[in-house]
Amino acid sequence: MERWNVARKAVSEIPVASTRPKRRAFDASTLRLLEELCDSTWGIVQDRHPFRDTNKDNELRHQLRRKLFILAENSDLEDLDDLQRSVLEAFARGVDY
Secondary structure (H helix, E strand, C coil): CCCCEECCEEHHHCCCCCCCCCCCCCCHHHHHHHHHHHHHHHHHHHHHCCCCCHHHHHHHHHHHHHHHHHHHHCCCCCCHHHHHHHHHHHHHHCCCC
16 A cells, blocks of 8 residues: 555655755865864854843854855865855854755
């Protein structure tokens, strides 16, 4: 007995095209560089927002790291200062990816 049937085909038989673009893979040295950039960017956030709710630091840091890696996927990684600036601007606006 088929639970889900679309045009007489089981859902598992219907081909689904992925709309998500293939993610960029970083080599080990680039990952280390991005982690260092994340640490330095987090230090800037801490300095700029001394009265933030420190109970949410883990969540905020995770969001910042996520933004950094998403922006890095679409960056040539030539200008890390610009990448950091973009992350800080997106973070300040509360942009969520």
